[in-house]
Amino acid sequence: MQQISRMLMKLFQRARVEKPGQVDPRAAEFTLSLLVAMYDRSGTGHVKTRSAAAALISLSGDTLLAKYRAFFQFYAVPHGKATLITRSALRSLLTDLNQIPAIVGEGCTLSCVEIAIHDCFHGVMNAAIVEEKFLSWLRSEPAVLLWLPTCYRLSATEMVSHQARCR
Numbered sequence: 001m002q003q004i005s006r007m008l009m010k011l012f013q014r015a016r017v018e019k020p021g022q023v024d025p026r027a028a029e030f031t032l033s034l035l036v037a038m039y040d041r042s043g044t045g046h047v048k049t050r051s052a053a054a055a056l057i058s059l060s061g062d063t064l065l066a067k068y069r070a071f072f073q074f075y076a077v078p079h080g081k082a083t084l085i086t087r088s089a090l091r092s093l094l095t096d097l098n099q100i101p102a103i104v105g106e107g108c109t110l111s112c113v114e115i116a117i118h119d120c121f122h123g124v125m126n127a128a129i130v131e132e133k134f135l136s137w138l139r140s141e142p143a144v145l146l147w148l149p150t151c152y153r154l155s156a157t158e159m160v161s162h163q164a165r166c167r
Contacts, residue, residue, distance in 0.1 A: 001040075004032065004052050008027075034055075039096075039099060048096075054096045055100060057070045057074075058100060063152075064138075068134075069131070071093055072131050072134050075089045075090070077089060085128060085129055085131075086127060090121075091113060094116055094145070100147070108143075116145075
């Protein structure tokens with residue numbers, strides 16, 4: 001928990017320098033509280049770094065493709081010259097990401113995670129998939145993660161300005 005707290009302090013300090021006046025001084029504290037609420041419901045005092053990274057990536061202002069690639073990078077495993085994501089790694093990723101809508105009572109069941117894994121690996125004979133297959137599956141907007149592109153689109157529309165007048 002202390003490691004994540006220090007990382008958040010550095011992250012938001014850098015953001016305050018880059019965007020003066022736009023970052024709440026308590027942003028690190030609030031973000032840590034959110035991560036604890038999502039990933040430490042039993043009060044152990046531990047949050048997996050990878051889970052916290054997945055949440056921060058998904059809540060970042062980056063593009064969907066950049067987020068998807070970062071998920072792959074954090075959850076994939078090296079396999080010879082390639083890097084692959086296994087079923088168990090995908091299960092971990094989806095379970096971690098499912099904690100975000102779950103915090104507001106909108107999470108899905110474990111069965112929908114299993115259905116998503118089955119869909120991702122549909123027609124795949126290997127125990128793991130390459131990044132392109134993973135990205136292709138995410139671009140199809142699986143139901144378990146539909147909230148992610150929806151939030152991205154809502155965020156992107158906040159900056160749209162129309163020069164129209166209404167009567």
